[in-house]
Amino acid sequence: MRLKFLSASHAFLLIASLSSLLPLFAKPPQTALGLDGKTLDPIKASQGKIAVLIFVRTDCPISNRYAPLLQQWNEMYSSKAKFWLVYPDKKATPTEIGEHLKQYRYTISALRDPDHSLVKLAGVTITPEAAVFDSQGLLLYHGRIDNWYEDPSRSRPAATTHELQSAIAAAISGKPVPLATAPAVGCYISDLE
């Protein structure tokens, strides 16, 4: 029976994640970097936990407003899920990112993604946008954190749907995620290319 491999996107993503598992190809490394400048694969470094990647930008006010919530979830899920902040802006230096983490009191590990390899792997286009991978590197969810913002100028007093949290909860309990994706609102990553 091969039924469980029927999903085309899963197959594609398996390949994609495989390439990220093999950083020592002959081509220049297309991969994420820790703030120390060393290459880092967040899926592998999540050590068997679910990997939650949050794509952010230092100057995106919407992603900044999520900082307290993300920090809270990072602590709440620490035994089951590993959170990563991913900065796709190639101009953001490790020092600037370190300062940003300090200002917003993030203790979540940060990554730089100057080549947008994680952006492509996760299929994200916006900051803030989240991606949830299982321990095998299979993409389970990518999209908005919740529906706090409807568009960059209109926000609800509080979110009424919580897509990322639902995805994390499902992934932890090994159940199918209720939604594979939901459109994110914020700043375009393509503006950083």
Added chain:
Amino acid sequence: MTASAKRFVLLCLALFLFAIASTGSHADDTSKSSAESHVTFDRDLAPIVFRTCAPCHHPGEAAPFSLLAYGDVKSHARQIADLTQKHVMPPWLPEPGEWKFNDDLHLSPDEIALFQKWVEAGMPEGAASDLPRPPKFNAGWQLGQPDLIIHADSSFEVPPSGSDVYWNFIFRVRLEKTRYIKAIEIRPGERRLVHHANLIVDRSQSARRQEESPGTGFPGMELQIESESFDPDGHFFFWKPGTILEPEPPGMALRLDPENDLVLNTHLQPSGKAEKIQPTIGIYFTNEPPTKFPLLLQLENDRKLDIPAGDDNFVVTDVFTLPEPVSLLAIYPHAHYLGRDLLAQAKFPNGETKTLLHISRWDLNWQAVFTYTNPISLPAGTTISMRYRYDNSDKNLANPNVPPQRVVAGNRASDEMAHLWLQVLPQSLATESHDPRRVLQEALARHHIENNPGNFEAHYNLAAMLQARGELSQSIAHYQRALALRPGDPIVENALGSAHFALQDLPQAIAHLSASVKTRPDYFDSQYNLGLAFATAGQFPPAIEHLRAAAKLRPQDADAEANLGGALAANGNTQEAIVHLRRALELNPQHALARENLDAVLKDTKP
């Protein structure tokens, strides 16, 4: 001795905001360039970006990133194209109309299309020779070094997350003498958190009572300020991101007296990190006392605000006919989160109706005072109307209630409001017998009572105006209506007491003033008035007690010292009387009553 006290208090709900004015003219070459196929930053976009984006998007200002150069704009290009097309940026609420506003940030359809075309073309930079000079922004005070800089007494910590916060800071100005303000620059502190701020004059230090301890500031979206005088507020002092400070027009300086406070009402939005806000204001004085006295007229119909849950088109209207010709200088609409479509119109005596302001997508976050580039002349008999539509359905994302609930008028963010403020300048000059501002205020108070017989402020204001022009029995009737609405209110009791005092009905005066003092022993006005009433009735021991209390509350008040000295003298406490009469003369060497009484006392004490 002479009873020199006629203190009254004029109440008004203050939500006064102010205007912004600016330079900048519309880019006029857009039609030419949009006809060409190739859109470049340097030639086509830079003039628009520099005029409409850069005032906020530069270092130190409120916007989260700068838009001053090609690279800045390129790294937000799709964002800008998207948000300009959705009319989200630049933030500007009024629909284009017949009258121009200062600092108009509205983009024309052609201008918006340029951003789309530029992104489609791959964001070409263009030729450096086409690039206009980028705007220069003064990092310091906009009008140079202010005459007086005041920092808020303490900072307020905005939490990293949660709902919007409304906080008020009191600036204790402590002038030595009356001065005239020609401009105030508001520096709200960390600008990225502050959506808007309004500065309100508090002539009777009434906001101080809302502070937990002196200097802490206090919470609240709407401010209620008691204003003790008959120059009703006429100025907006408003800050929003990108505000370009303009001095008040010539002759329109604002009087500030030594005991006056300034209160800054701020709307703060958590940014994701804990931040401290400690605003500063810079005041510029002029030696020219004002010769023109603008007035803020308020249309409102809060009583009609009873919006059923789910109603997406609830309408509230108000109309007011001007009894005097005025020039309309600025307009400030105010609703909370359910407001959707706000319209203000004028129907002229010739039957013609014109729109003064139309906002089809109200957004509390971008509220502002809108100043007309050229004042609009409104003849006597012009009818001003407001028509506000509210959306209390779940389609309104800003709806504070999920699911929607019935909403009525109130001061909290989750309540609603239906207010329209007009800053007007009466066209006729005030004379002894005819003060156009008073005529306007009185007509407006009567209009508010007609709309809502339970309008406390309107009854109070009308009574105060009637009292000021000597219509004492009518005045007392309206004070009594106000007192029935707020039984025991110490301000009303004081006013009623002073009106009875003016009618020389001393028993009634003493009864009401005593009630006021009992409720609020630290209320200078009622202590002072009660002391005078007792003194006038020849009851000197209680007169001395209350005048002593008044003098203790305001040690710099020459009148209180003079009257205390007089009462002491009348009671035979000559030595102490001399001390207080001399103190009064120290405070005000020209105090005729103190001089007269002191001379009389000294003459009597001579052997």
